[in-house]
Amino acid sequence: MEAIKDIFNKYPEAGRDNLIPILQDIQNVEGFLSKESIVEVGSFLNMPSSKIFGVATFYNQFRFQPNGKNHIQVCRGTACHVLGSATVLQEMEKQLKVKAGETTRDGLFSIEVVACIGACGLAPVISVNGEFYAKVNAKSLAEIIETYKNKEDK
Amino acid sequence: MDRIQGNIWDLLREKAVSNNLGSKDSAEKLSLLKREKVSKTVIYIGAGTCGLGAGVGKSLVKVKSYLEAKSIDAEIVEVGCIGLCAAEPIVDIQLPDHNRISFSKVTDDTVDALLDAVFNLELPEDIETLYQFPTAGNRSWEGVPNFSEHPYFAKQQRLVLRNCGTLNPVSIDEYIAIGGYQSYLKTINTHQPEQVCNMVEDSGLRGRGGGGFTTGTKWKFALNTPAEQKYLICNADEGDPGAFMDRAVIEGDPHRLIEGMMIAAFGIGATKGYVYIRAEYPLAIERLRIALDHAREYGLLGKNIFGSGINFDIKVKMGAGAFVCGEETALINSIEGKRGMPKPRPPFPAVKGLFGSPTIINNVETLSCLPVIIPDGVTTFNSIGTEKSKGTKVFALSGKVKLTGLVEVPMGTTIREVIFGIAGGVPNNKKFKSVQIGGPSGGCITEENLDIQVDYDSLLEIGAMMGSGGLVVMDEDTCMVDVAKFFMDFIQRESCGKCIPCREGTRRMLEILESITHKPVNGSQNEALERFKGITQLENLGKVIKDTSLCGLGQTAPNPVLSTLKWFREEYEEHIFDRKCNANVCTELRMFTIDVDKCTGCTICAKKCPTDAIIGSRKAPHFIVDDKCISCGNCFDVCKFDSIVIS
Secondary structure: OHHHHHHHHOOOOOOHHHHHHHHHHHHHHHOOOOHHHHHHHHHHHOOOHHHHHHHHHHOOOOOOOOOOOEEEEEEOOHHHHHOOHHHHHHHHHHHHOOOOOOEOOOOOEEEEEEOOOOOHHHOOOEEEOOEEEOOOOHHHHHHHHHHHHHHHHO | OOOOOOOHHHHHHHHHHHHHHOOOOOHHHHHHHOOOOOOOEEEEEEOOHHHHHOOHHHHHHHHHHHHHHOOOOEEEEEEOOOOOHHHOOOEEEEOOOEOEEEEOOOOOOOHHHHHHHHHOOOOOOOOOEEEEEOOOOOEOOOOOOEHHHOHHHHOOOOOOOOOOOOOOOOOHHHHHHOOOOHHHHHHHHHOOHHHHHHHHHHHOOEOOOOOOOEHHHHHHHHHOOOOOOOEEEEEEOOOOOOOOHHHHHHHHOHHHHHHHHHHHHHHHOOOEEEEEEOOOOHHHHHHHHHHHHHHHHOOOOEOOHHHOOOOEEEEEEEOOOOHHHHOHHHHHHHHOOOOOOOOOOOOOOOOOOHHHOOEEEEEHHHHHHHHHHHHHOHHHHHOOEOOOOEOEEEEEEEEOOOOOEEEEEEOOOEHHHHHHHHOOOOOOOOOEEEEEEOHHHOEEEEHHHOOOEOOHHHHHHOOOOOOOOEEEEEEOOOOHHHHHHHHHHHHHHHOOOOOHHHHHHHHHHHHHHHHHHOOOOOOOHHHHHHHHHHHHHHHHHHHHHHHHOOOHHHHHOOHHHHHHHHHOHHHHHHHHHHOOOOOOOOHHHOOEEEOOOOOOOOOHHHHHOOOOOEEOOOOOOOEEOOOOOOOOOHHHHHOOOOOEEEO
């Protein structure tokens, strides 16, 4: 909760137009939006929590469960689709044994499907913890996952 | 009438030079800052998102360790994306007294060889040399084409992308050295806001974000609405999958956008500006924030700019991942901290927008055109393009095309020229099928329409639209029904839910497309009938959604289906009547048989079959029971003897 107080301090005289930036900051620090933090935001902005949930659930960016340690974003833009991102996603779900939107049991990986990362020239693209991997196929995908698994073992 | 006393731009330039190269301003030092000349070697790394995705980060580490090991004094500059994504990672090297030269696909294992060669004034053997930037007084590299002669760039006309990939995006000094912010200072010194609006209207500039409304006309609405507070919003919520020109402009040349916003704000009398940018573009946000800080430091943004009495400042607002927020009224709601749902118009945002005040929303590319239009006068801009669409347009090329990347061409260039003339056509000797323009709101252009001159109006005539200018090329291996399904899936997820036709209708359209591309569940006659009705239902639904939705998203939502239906009706019919997908994309419609002459009876396919649809005894040819087969393709993947045939 300390961290949330720090975020609030950054917004003196905050109004409703600061709601989304505040939620984004909280998610940056905590990784997701917990019930408690949404209630806190409600009392800070003098808004009912239901309204805040209404806003937060509207936008794809906000999550209500923690992510895995390595967060994988799979781009499902048009260019990626034409070059086989559906197969990449399928393969990833098979290798990690979870579906998109879920986290592996060991908490190491979570998969998120995003609309377009904007690196269409390099399709199909995935991003792991913000690092981009271009022209992914089933084989390179296995290697990528392996590198992150190995990092953990060390 | 001078709003600003004295020659501020000269002062800015002097400041820029002295910040970087000591106190004195001289022609020589200015050319150093413009990087026409360099005093020591400069290595430019193409570090846009696409470059980083291709692995330029690793190459950069390698470059640094090479320089350290050989104790070479060189400067490393991270630039944006030049637009040739297919050649990433791109590294440029400029030796003193030599032309700057570019190399493609410089991965970490080729860095050493490249630098060895270039420092010996030779061209590397295994790395493709792209082009050089000729500058008077510098030695040119023999046998290397000039930038303007390179086949990819020769036919382009770069106004918006002029500095992308060549200029250091985080240095305001370099932007000033090449004449940056001169347009703005000239605008506020020599023009009245009405004149600016008139000039933009006369230039024929139309919104580059999709709608194509005349920018100057829109500005006049805001200018002529009296209000204490007016807002300017830059729409950088580039949600259209397949478009990335806005990201490239902000990553590669953020000051151009800021200058464009300053001009627009002066034109409409806005004192507060917002850039609404996607959170998925972290690098662009970072560079934009740095650029804004610099502009404030130099007094270009803030209160009473250079004593002119003009106030203007820009805030960055991060979008939160909702496609519909690219729509003006939804975007305004999102900035106000509400759900990003559209509102009925009128009142138009230009009259009553953000917090109830007149608000102008322009796209990144539109605003980036302004520093070209205002100082040169309208005629330069007006002379480019077609009768009703002026200037240039940036297209983002992706999909099944040899050279993916950004292409800026005059309006009226044919799509054939862009895809086959500039980007090298379809790779792997495949046959071109169609190109999807304008993302989920757009449509397809087929072979027969490749030669139309592309502008806003000609595209509407063939049932497509400019949109933001994403071009996704498709070859014979792409199934158009699958593409339509992909877009409907996208749209039904992104529909905000306000209008029922869009919320429910797009989902129904998706269901119809799914039933067309799936195997029949029980084979009942009713089900077959439903499939046959699919096409007419799609058309009817599409028309209703178009007519009854509130915002641009809903009104254009059925476009991908209607457009593919118009041009590829036979593909839909194949799926429905023959249950066949000729491109072999709709996997559930595949039928497998076993070639008895090739089958050795190894049993591996039978073991991998999830539904036990393959029968046969060991060392004897197997065969597939069609009723049990779910067309997963496992047998096809595991067979070592190519005996499984897709029919």
